[in-house]
Amino acid sequence: MPVSVFDLFKVGIGPSSSHTVGPMRIALRFVRALADNGRLESVARIETHLYGSLALTGRGHATDRAVLLGLMGHDPETVDIGQAAAWLDAVGRSGEICLLGRHRVIFRQPEGLLFHPRERLELHPNGMRLMATDGAGQVLAEETSFSVGGGFIATEEELRRPAAAARIEWPHPFRSAEELLRICASQGLSIAQLALDNELALRPQAEIGAGLDRIRQVMFDCMDRGLAGHGPLPGRLGVQRRAGALREALERGGARLLGELDWVNAYAVAVNEENAAGGRVVTAPTNGAAGVLPAVLRFHERFHARGDPGRTHDFLLTAAAIGSLYKENASISGAEVGCQGEVGVAASMAAAGLAAALGGSPGQVENAAEIAMEHHLGMTCDPVGGLVQVPCIERNAMGAVKAINAARLALAGDGTHLVTLDRVIATMKATGADMHHHYKETSLGGLAVNVVAC
Template structure:
């Protein structure tokens, strides 16, 4: 079982699996050195990146994140405006302070190695960190896998989970599961539990979360409110910021779109599609911020971080204005839907394509939107299934390894799909031919069947076409 705060984690852009995860891995490696009492005896470190982390690592900021983690920074607390400066200081000085206290030499060009074309058999997002003493002898090393949404596991944990035919659910922050009153492992079980106890999905989710927080509802609500505060701030900043996106030089569009929409508010009375423009704006504003390395919430990933904030903003501005409890219920419902996907399939683009990222976000948003409009638990499950079903087969082929094209627009499109899915489900009675559980399994199997070049490697699809046409200078 996963917590709300496993699915929704505050971090920085541009990628949960390539930025947030590797930063946590570096920080976790430091913790392990400290636990063994050998941190101050380390004279050098070396980082190796494999698979998708290597192929799209620079565009996704994996190199920066790995070193920031080793320097003791965390994605949920580091100031995004400081991240680039600290990274450049490490590169220019050729020194790194492990945990911010133990300074050692570090050469970016020789001690951070991109193993392009080489993958580890267990998972496509892999990294190895080695620590050596003054004689150059490796005294400790560890292999980590970044399995999507900022989650990391070491190789031992990953292999143990596979041998037990279960998914390892340790979060990047190291949360451990406590006893919860309403455990479930499938959508079918969740529906049965809600009906048996006459609870909504949000109510059931909150009860489980209270158990993790010693019955403290205020702590749970404060945590959920903090998630929405970051999402809302990201939308607001994204609609103000102008200029271009890093590395590609692509012009940011959200500020101009916001100016256009606010210049003539009366036009909305005559334009039945204006709300669609607002929803698209909300989503794109978040993902432009993400592309710039800003403060975002993994929802359930950074590449798909704009969908859920866009639908919450749509709900709170156009359907039920400033409804704090409604927003809490939305996030709680979405978290349980995301947990089902994470536990039974994947939210990693490198493992299952963009259907696992944007498709999952759309599914979560659609189900949650039905829930806060008073839909039945069957209608919520139906909406989640519709949202996922119509993203099946979506590839992850970021141009130049950047979380920009097609990622930013794709979030806007998925947000519109989430609204459509919710409306379709609410027009029905919850009965539908394909179960959400079946759709989740289909998504995962489809992802495994995708050729590797379409799973966040930038070696196929739009990424190749753009390189051939020189659409982005960084290619």
């Protein structure tokens, strides 16, 4: 079924939507439920257990910090990034945490936050369990939840019975690209118009427009911060920021061969350097792939759109419609299907958005999305040192360039092609299932073990 554009594009913080944003949301939901049930003030101890990929790369992805911030009552969309380090340092010094900002309990690591790298829960590799007990050791609440990619979260019950959550009466429900194209043809709609009609089932049109403008602004603000940045990124790799130097070289050099693509590289790198530094980003559809869509969108606005905001809305709505197909029929979790589910999906969404914004037909848009994913199939997720830096930052630049070329190839044809988007999505899912878990956000294979992380 469709997924709202505002669920696919969520404002959060870096470095990871599945390992930072999702765990923070799970922890926040847990303590809010304690408060709603009148049990918060009875809590004497709280524990968080991390499993699978969350345990293997959680420290490099700031999962431990995200969980603490969520327990304190902070949401990834609004948390004050500038104050977060001081709050976390205070927990470390005092051995206490203030749940939801109002109830102080003992919280000493490591017993309060336990990593289980050799254990994986049944339903998803990104599993975590929270437990709250009172002074007598009686369990007040216990919940197993999963961060399933892109900042989406689900309890064990919700994953086992997903149909129970689908209660929205969409005017244009679709489960496949084939259905999407058939509805567009029968109703005389573009994919963006169809997506807008579905959003209108959730909120007024003025709110949709304002929300899309905000998503764009957060994306571009993040990019601008990255384009001004210099110096080392956090973590033991000592990776230096490059986006600022790329921008300065372009501004000095003037017109040059492939200069537009040089800007795309700078845009994508800027976003993902900000993400790696824990800055505010938009999941698009994940944090690890957050630079692809903004880079392609800014490329379009700067070199093609001539200030038409309607094209930007078409871009984002179309991208979200394509992203919902991956979310519902495959995965956008690197821990589940590798980086083909992150940068690959982002490139597919961006290619579709660009083709739509440039006036492509629904068939050409679907072709653009298919081409982009077809050439990301099999991409592994093997972050060096468990950090969202190498190869993640450059990978976003490569994904953005592929997305642009995919849109150009699709627009050069009439939408007729052999491999459908549905078939490439099914192939991506099957490839992810066949992929060894060493290559799925565990840092147990690939570059992660062939590059020395000092």
